[in-house]
Amino acid sequence: MSTTIDLDKAATAPTFTGISAGRKARNSLATVLMTLAFLVALVPLVWVIWTVVSQGIAAIVSSTWWSQSLNGLLARQEGGGAYHAIVGTLLQGLVCAIIATPIGIMVAIYLVEYGAGTRLARATTFMVDILTGVPSIVAALFVYAVWISIFGLPRSAFAVSLALVLLMLPVVVRSTEEMLRIVPDDLREASYALGVPKWKTIVKVVIPTALSGMLTGIVLALARVMGETAPVLILVAYAPYINFDIFGGNMASLPLMMTVERSNPTDAGADRLWGAAITLILIITIFQLLAAFLSKVTAPKTK
Amino acid sequence: MAKRLDLKDVDIYYGKFHAVDSVSLAVPPRSVTAFIGPSGCGKSTVLRTLNRMHEVIPGARVDGEILLDGENIYGPSVDPVSVRRTIGMVFQRPNPFPTMSIRDNVVAGLKLQGRKGKKELDEVAERALRGANLWNEVKDRLAKPGGGLSGGQQQRLCIARAIAVQPDVLLMDEPCSALDPISTLAIEDLISELKADYTIVIVTHNMQQAARVSDQTAFFNLRATGEPGRLVEIDDTPKMFSNPTEQATEDYISGRFG
Ligand SMILES: Nc1ncnc2c1ncn2[C@@H]1O[C@H](COP(=O)(O)OP(=O)(O)OP(=O)(O)O)[C@@H](O)[C@H]1O
Ligand SMILES: [Mg+2]
DSSP states (O other): OOOSOOTTSOOOOOSSOOOOHHHHHHHHHHHHHHHHHHHHHHHHHHHHHHHHHHHHHHHHTSTTTTTOOOTTOOTTOOOOOSHHHHHHHHHHHHHHHHHHHHHHHHHHHIIIIIOTTOHHHHHHHHHHHHHHTOOHHHHHHHHIIIIIIISOOOOOHHHHHHHHHHHHHHHHHHHHHHHHHTSOHHHHHHHHHTTOOHHHHIIIIIHHHHHHHHHHHHHHHHHHHHTOOHHHHHHSOOOSSOOOOSSSSOOOOHHHHHHHHHTOOSHHHHHHHHHHHHHHHHHHHHHHHHHHHHHHHHSOOOO | OOOOEEEEEEEEEETTEEEEEEEEEEEOSSOEEEEEOSTTSSHHHHHHHTTTOGGGSTTEEEEEEEEETTEETTOTTOOHHHHHHHEEEEOSSOOOOTTSBHHHHHTHHHHHTTOOOHHHHHHHHHHHHHHTTOHHHHTTOTTSBGGGSOHHHHHHHHHHHHHHTOOSEEEEESTTTTSOHHHHHHHHHHHHHHTTTOEEEEEOSOHHHHHHHOSEEEEEEESSTTSOEEEEEEEEHHHHHHSOSSHHHHHHHTTOOO
C-alpha cells in the first residue's frame, strides 16, 4: 500500500461532519440555564444553613446545652440546655421506629412475596398510598380522637409516637417493598431448588440481599418523622424538665421546644429556639450518615 | 443415590395455557438424558416439573404422574420441599447468593435446611467443590463473596451448591449457554464424571453438546405456534444423531428445521 495521495481517485465528501454552530449554541444555552437553576436551588439551602448556624451556634457550644434541661430557669434567664428535648425527640422516635419497622417490613413482605395480585394486596397498596399523603396534622388529630377522646387516655409521648407511626409506616412499606422487588427471582428459585422452604428463603436469602436498601429506607423515614411538629403540638404538653416516662406526663421534644421558645421574646428565648433548630438538623444529619454507613456495611460485596 | 425417573402422560399448564402435551418418558439411573428442541417448545417447562419448581409460578399446574423410583412426586401427601431436596437443579444463568461467601454458597442448602456443625459443613464444601472441579481455583478464597468469581466459575459454584445436598437427580437447564468454550468443556467433563453418582437431565441448544454428554436424547417440538409442545421422540443418543425414527427429528438435527 502506498501512502501517497491518489490524485486520480474521485473526491468524496467526508463521512463525518463537525459539530454544527446551531448545536454548539444550544449546548451553551442549556449549560448556562442548568448552572443558573443549580445556583437558584443552592441559594436558599445555603441561606437556611447559614441563618440557623449563625443564630444558634452560641447556644449549642455552651457546656450545659447537651447535658441540662431548662428546669427552674426563667424565660429571660440564659443557661440550661436542650437535653430534655433531645431525650424526648429520640424517645418518641425510637418508640415509633420499634412499632413501625416490624409492621412495615411484614406488610411489605406480604405484598411482595405472598399477596402478589390478590385483592387484599391491592387494597393494602391503595391504603398505603393514601396514608403516604395524609398530612401530619390529620394523623395527630386522628390519634387524638381515638386515643384521647374515645379511649379516654391522657396526652402522652406515646400518643405522639402513635401519630408518628402513621406517618412512618407507609414510607417503610414503600421503601421495603421496592427493595424486595429488586431481589432477582433467580435467587428465590435457586433457594427453593435446594429444598429450602419459602419462609426460610425469605428470611435467609431475600431479606439479607435487600437489607442494605431496607435499612437506609427505615432510617431515613425515621429521620423524616422526628422533625414533625403537629403531633407534638396536639398530643403532648411541653415540659422544661426531663421526663423518661412515655406513657404519662409532659415531655419536651426539639420541635416542641422551638414552638414554645418562639413565644419567648427575650434573647434567651431566641438562643434556645435557634439552638434547638441546629440540634434537630444535627440529629437528622447523623441519622442520614448512619443510614449511608449501614447501607455500605450491609451491601452485598463482590470482592 | 441415583434414582430413575418415569413420566407418565404429563400435561403442563400455565394458567389456561396448555404448554406441554402428554409427555411420557423414562430416565434410567446413572445416565445423562438431553432435552433438545426449538425455543418455546417446553423443554424448560418439562424440566421444572421434574422437581416441582413449575408450581412456583402462580397459576401453573401439572397433570399426570412423575415417578421417582416408583413414588409419585406429585402424590397428595408429598411435600414439594422434600422433592426439591431429592432432585436438584442448576439454572441457565449462574445465580450464587450475593450475600454469602463461596463456602457459604456451597453449603447454603444444608445450612438453610437447618443442618449445622462447622466441621461437617467445611468437609461438605470441600467435597462438593472438588466434585465440581472448582476446589483448586477457590481453595484460597473460600471466605470471599461468590459474586466475585467469573461466570464459568460461578456456574460450577452453582453445581457444587446443587450436589452439596446430595440429591438423587440433577436437572440442568442450559448450564453452559452463558459460558465460553473452555468453561463449557469443563462443565461437560464434570457432567460425565457426575454421571457415576447421579441421574442427570440436561436441556441444551447445542447439538454437539447433546451428542457429547448424553446417553439418550429427547426431541421436543411444537406442531404449530400456539399449540402445546410435545415429545417427538426419545432414543439412544447415537441413534438419534445418526438415524432417528422421525423425519422431524432428522430435519431439526441436520439444521433443516423451520
Ligand atoms: N412463566 C410463564 N408463564 C406463562 N407461560 C410461560 C411461562 N414460561 C414459559 N411459558 C410458555 O411456555 C412455553 C414453553 O416455554 P419453555 O420456557 O419451556 O420453552 P423452552 O423450550 O425452554 O425454550 P428455550 O429453548 O427458549 O428456553 C412457551 O410458549 C412459553 O411462552
Ligand atoms: Mg428454556
